[in-house]
Amino acid sequence: MTTSTSAPVTTEKATVVAARTKGLRKEYGSTVAVDRVDLELPEGAVLGMLGPNGSGKTTTIRMLLGLVRPTQGEIELLGKPLPDGAEQALPHVGALVEGPGFHPFLSGRENLIRCAAFEPLLEKRNIKQAVEDALERVGLAQAAHRRYRGYSLGMKQRLGLAAALLVPRKLVVLDEPTNGLDPAGTREIRKIIAELHAAGSTVLVSSHLLSEVEATCTHVAVLHRGTVVAQGELTELLQAGGSALQVITPDVEIALSALRSAKISGRPLGDGLRVELAGTSAPQVIETLVKAGVGIYEATRWKTGLEELFARLTEAEEAERGMSAVDTLDGGPR
């Protein structure tokens, strides 16, 4: 499916998308969980979905999987409109949504066998092998015979991942897959995502670990208060964020006036100032400052990282409103 089939002439290049939402809105009673979400998930991409707690990531994912009916808006999943096309699209989709869900009295293996029995793409004679492969892949083969009741948080998470990977998928949706995993587990998730990406699968992963997203994702979508505030290729977004120079100096006032006369924008920050490098370069800035007699202890080139971008997109408004930091992520400059 391409964007151009039904749309009139557009300037956008026609990308093949694995999933797309248009004007998605979900109300729970009087709370609006998600509003005007236009998400585009290009085929083969690894899209990192970011957002503070309660920003609507899980709700969006649930709607994308047909678990929740949107109040408004359209969803297209693997070229099929939801909810009507769910039965054709969903067999190719593996998902781990809001934590793993399994029966405590069954072992990990038995739980997976039960999941496998309901997978349309899995033939009966292949079930056993598929289950063993999935267990192996998430590193649970040793504990597979134990009851799910006794699993640790990370083991439960791994079993959930195994269920999502029972069948080769076109799209894998992982809602906070690293939740509760140890560092090795986090690395394994990264590896699994990379493998899926290499195999041509599309991956949608929501996460609070910005460094993980920066390391694994090709695309990013940032949600805030139920709407998408930024989305696109990771590199493009970061470039658009620009870069800056952090200068540590006691002579902030002198430095600022010198920069102002050189038409370079900067602002006080911490023990010094921060200078935007848009339309100028680091050597030029330092030369300007030195010529003005500013004492420079330290100058650090500061490229916009995902954390900073994220903070800028989601925190500025909160700070203005004096909202508590509980609602936001611990982002900010490194």
Place this chain on the structure above:
Amino acid sequence: MITRQFGSEVRWMLRRPRTIIGLFGLVLVPIIISFGIWTAGEGSDGPPGLGAILQGNGMVVPIFTLFLSLNLLLPLVASIWAADGLAGEAQHGTLRGLLVAPVSRVRLLFVKLFGLTAMSLFAVTLMAVVGIIAGTAFLGTNGMMTLSGTTLTTGEGLLRIALFIILVTFQMVSIGAVALAVSATTEHPLVVQAATMTTIIVFQVLGQFSSLDWLHPFLITTGFPGLIDVMRDPIPTGQIWDSTLLAGCYLLIGTGLAAMRLITKDS
């Protein structure tokens, strides 16, 4: 595909600890009844009606057991299965997994109804079989004495028992279907059990008031006593038919409501 899903469902139900405990409890009923009648001894005044012909008539034990259990025990078991089927799966987060597999919501309801039917039939048959064994062991038998005073051959008696198994199972499934409708609305299995059992008990209480005559034809519990006509010779079909028809209405309404709720449910 659907047979595989049915199989998986029944296996899953059978593996559940509370199913096993429940079945064990059900099996105790005919054993206790047989033992109780046996210790009461010959010539004692047994309970009236069906109980009166139990002495020396072991083949009646399965019927008597099921007839008694239909009032509370079997609805309870049906409500537990219905509660675990949807509310329990929602509570464990496994319902999400099934729905994104995907299993269509209507299909899922049929899988659940099948599981409920298969397990009900299994439980009722198990009780009957244990009833036959315990009854003949404790009380002995020569054929089956009916409420009409005639005696049926063992073969005919077994046929009557089979018919009764089917009738009781159908009542149980109908109650379970209504419980499934409740189960589709909540994440708490206990709510489903409590609602179902309360309803059954309230219906039985309402059935006691003759001032509420007009209401009685609509209460599923009103149909229970009539099923005992299986033990008459020849079988008068009127009441049995009415009871079954009433249960059928409950089954249809329950399934319909469950489907409506499930299709629009957010999970």
